[in-house]
Amino acid sequence: MPAEDTVFYVLYDKFMFWSILVAIFTFGWLFTAILRYRDGVEPDTTNLDHIEVGAFPVDRHNTTLELMFYIVPTFLVVWLTVMALGSNSAVWNYDDTDEKTFDITVNAYQWYFEFVYEESLEWEDTETGVTLEWVQGTVQIDAGGNANAATVEMKFGRIKSEFEINNGSSLVQKLVTKDPGQHEYVKVFDAEGALLHTWENLPRGHKLITPSDPMIIPCDEVIIANMHSKPVDASDTRNVGVQHAFWVPEWAMKEDFVPGLEAGTTLGFMPDDAGTFPIRCAEYCGMQHSIMTGEVMVVARAGSDCTFDSGIKKSDSSSANNYDGGEM
Ligand SMILES: [Cu+2]
DSSP, X not given: OOGGGSHHHHHHHHHHHHXXXXXXXXXXXXXXXXHHTOTTOOOOOTTOTTOOTTSOOSSSOXXXXXXXXXXXXXXXXXXXXXXXXXXXXXXXXXXXXXXXXXXXXXEEETTEEEEEESSOEEEEOXXXXXXXXXXXXXXXXXXXXXXXXXXXXXXXTTEEEEXXXXXXXXXXXXXXXXXXXXXXXXXXXXXXXXXXXXXXXXOXXXXXXXXXXXXXEETTSEEEEEXXXXXXXXXXXXXXXXXXXEEEGGGTEEEEEOTTOTTOEEEEEOOOSOEEEEEEEOSOOSTTGGGOEEEEEEEOBTTOOSSOOSOSSSSXXXXXXXXXXXXX
């Protein structure tokens, strides 16, 4: 979901187009007039004998042209306003009737974001050359497609384990019991310790906190992020937090955290490309506002990938991510 797909980017393009057109017309006219009526140039006075400086030329004017001076800009401004409001409704009154939704709560503190999973998310990297298969109480890790795979770290239930991938055999099989209610993962690293492949289960209620954790969300689903501003010290009831704003610059997407607003604010969006994108706090929120950053990581649910297959509007690049932005 790069910014060029978002409704705001399309809006920016349209405003830019009309601004340039109006500018060419206005400045063109201005410079023509400057050159034509500058000091030292004798004006063509053949038809100007009845023109009086400072008075509107009542007997010699063009009604149609003058009306157009009012009508055309009025239409343009009204149209741009309606279009701009339309982009808001695409984000705030998201249409999730035909789409799978994913609920997540985002809390803003001084000075970090916290992501609370309202539903579980089991995800896995794709196209890394490593595959996992779950066979009768075991996990089979096949690293045959990635020669760099060296070690595996995993956690199931409360048990963490680490082991090496044997030379000669890229297939590792381990006895595990999957528990969807637990935070569980399998991570494959290379010899230098760089992460190559992840399978992870984030259970309902799981919390991820910036800057060390990214906000992990599935692709091709309408993400409904409910946002709350929170005080660091919850025992002080007078403190209801401060204003923050969740901003993903690459998606041209922003929403405020409003202190004291019980229901919070909500942002709906649908990422369709896997990847990692920076998050910034876009509202000055105190001394360490500038370090209030994070990342959003768009992943594929385990067993699927991020190729858009729900059958809606993939070909229409202007609206691929804004399920409701088709008219823009
Ligand atoms: Cu902030």
